[in-house]
Amino acid sequence: xxxxxxxxxxxxxxxxxxxxxxxxxxxxxxxxxxxxxxxxxxxxxxxxxxxxxxxxxxxxxxxxxxxxxxxxxxxxxxxxxxxxxxxxxxxxxxxxxxxxxxxxxxxxxxxxxxxxxxxxxxxxxxxxxxxxxxxxxxxxxxxxxxxxxxxxxxxxxxxxxxxxxxxxxxxxxxxxxxxxxxxxxxxxxxxxxxxxxxxxxxxxxxxxxxxxxxxxxxxxxxxxxxxxxxxxxxxxxxxxxxxxxxxxxxxxxxxxxxxxxxxxxxxxxxxxxxxxxxxxxxxxxxxxxxxxxxxxxxxxxxxxxxxxxxxxxxxxxxxxxxxxxxxxxxxx
Numbered sequence: 001x002x003x004x005x006x007x008x009x010x011x012x013x014x015x016x017x018x019x020x021x022x023x024x025x026x027x028x029x030x031x032x033x034x035x036x037x038x039x040x041x042x043x044x045x046x047x048x049x050x051x052x053x054x055x056x057x058x059x060x061x062x063x064x065x066x067x068x069x070x071x072x073x074x075x076x077x078x079x080x081x082x083x084x085x086x087x088x089x090x091x092x093x094x095x096x097x098x099x100x101x102x103x104x105x106x107x108x109x110x111x112x113x114x115x116x117x118x119x120x121x122x123x124x125x126x127x128x129x130x131x132x133x134x135x136x137x138x139x140x141x142x143x144x145x146x147x148x149x150x151x152x153x154x155x156x157x158x159x160x161x162x163x164x165x166x167x168x169x170x171x172x173x174x175x176x177x178x179x180x181x182x183x184x185x186x187x188x189x190x191x192x193x194x195x196x197x198x199x200x201x202x203x204x205x206x207x208x209x210x211x212x213x214x215x216x217x218x219x220x221x222x223x224x225x226x227x228x229x230x231x232x233x234x235x236x237x238x239x240x241x242x243x244x245x246x247x248x249x250x251x252x253x254x255x256x257x258x259x260x261x262x263x264x265x266x267x268x269x270x271x272x273x274x275x276x277x278x279x280x281x282x283x284x285x286x287x288x289x290x291x292x293x294x295x296x297x298x299x300x301x302x303x304x305x306x307x308x309x310x311x312x313x314x315x316x317x318x319x320x321x322x323x324x325x326x327x328x329x330x331x332x
Contacts, residue, residue, distance in 0.1 A: 004153035006086050006177050007235035008170070014237075018168055021144045022292065024251040028206055038273060039266055039310050040257060041209040049087045051213035055220055057317045058083055083167055086114045090194055094208050099199040100159050102151060108198075109184055109191050116146035117186040123147045124185040139231050141182035148183045156200075156279055171199040172243040176236040179227055196243075215250040265306050272303045273312060281327035304328060 050058075050065040060068065066083040067074050079114045089110045097104045110121025119125065126148060130139035142150055161170060178192040193213050200207035216223050226242040275290035276282065282290075284299060286302050293299050307313040316327040 004150055006154070006157060006173050008173055008240060009235065009237045011237060013241050014169065017157075017241065018166055020306065021168060021244065021251060023048050024248070024255060025204060025206070027255055028251070029204075037258070037266065037270075038312055039269060042310065042312070044090075044209045045091055046209045046253070047211040048197070048213045049084065049091055051211065051217040052070070052190050053080075053083055053087060053224075054217055055193075055213070056189050060084060082115050083112075083163065086112050086116065087190065087194075091197075094194075094198055094201050095205065097198050099202045100155060100162065103156050105155075105195060108194060109187055110193065112190050113184070113187040116269070119185040123151065123183050126185065128182050128185065130182070138228060139180075139182075141180075147181060147183045151183050152183070154178070166202065167200060167203040168244060168247065169240055171196045172240040174199060175243060176211060176227065176230055176239040180231065195210050210247075210250060210254055212247055212250055215246040219246065224245055252260055265302075268302050269307045269310065269312060276328070278329035278330050283327050287328065292299045 010092075012221060022246055046066050046069060047062065049069075050060070050062045053060070053065070060074070060076050060080050064076060065084050069088050069306060070082055074081060090108050093108070093111070097108055108119045113120040123144070125144050127143060128141040129137045130141070132138050154174065158174060158177060165173075175192050175196045178195065179188060182188050182261050184191065193216070197212065219308045222242065223246075230236050230239045272287070275287065284296060284304075288294065288296070288304075291299070291303070293303075304313070308315065311331065313328050313330050316329070
């Protein structure tokens with residue numbers, strides 16, 4: 001049987017988007033304080049998680065999503081809360097995953113759907129269709145006996161072309177083809193968006209902190225419409241153009257936030273993190289000495305409280321903040 005080759009056309013619009021994105025990435029990479037903005041990077045990752053889940057009708061707000069990740073009590077459906085925990089674990093593993101490994105893809109899916117679906121981490125064994133809000137079937141997915149072959153063909157195609165096709169284009173092609181094949185019984189949308197991040201982060205690590213999913217949530221109807229149009233035309237060209245437009249626009253937001261989110265609070269947090277080692281507890285007196293601060297009140301209000309709020313450091317005895325033995329440490 002002839003191996004599957006994803007059909008698409010490189011248009012002038014695609015090339016134009018790639019050029020614009022590359023120019024903006026150059027600005028991002030040249031920004032000197034980006035590596036000293038852990039709050040921005042963490043918040044963007046939480047935005048990615050919340051947006052990707054919200055696209056799939058998860059009801060938790062952005063603040064609730066952040067609270068779940070921070071280990072706080074949240075009133076919500078058990079399934080929605082579990083989905084947040086699963087997604088956070090998967091997104092934290094982005095740099096550890098091989099974008100060209102089917103086994104790693106299944107591993108990521110197993111994490112994303114942990115305790116929420118029966119067929120977790122394995123390709124589907126039943127026929128599937130995609131339905132609109134009115135219950136009309138808008139896409140009949142390939143039969144389950146074809147899934148393994150199609151996914152192997154897709155991954156082999158990526159391996160052959162990863163040095164020939166620009167990662168921005170290749171990752172978008174994968175995103176569409178994955179959704180078309182619909183290899184899992186559940187969690188396909190979340191996994192496809194995660195895996196485009198895996199491919200792009202493997203190319204440029206800054207993509208781990210660029211919330212592409214937040215842009216997709218804004219244009220959710222257009223996102224589904226682009227997929228549906230490609231299903232009709234039989235190639236992914238329109239979807240590639242759509243995704244590159246989303247990446248181009250979200251980079252505008254990212255660059256704006258990078259230049260506006262440098263506050264006194266963020267500067268103080270960075271100073272604090274610079275003197276702490278991951279998972280090595282130190283007491284307040286030691287931290288004051290390292291930072292050259294004489295007031296415990298200043299240390300608490302300007303440094304410790306903001307960093308704790310953002311989940312960047314932890315207290316060893318959180319229920320006894322005035323204890324003489326109170327220690328703090330940077331979260332790894």
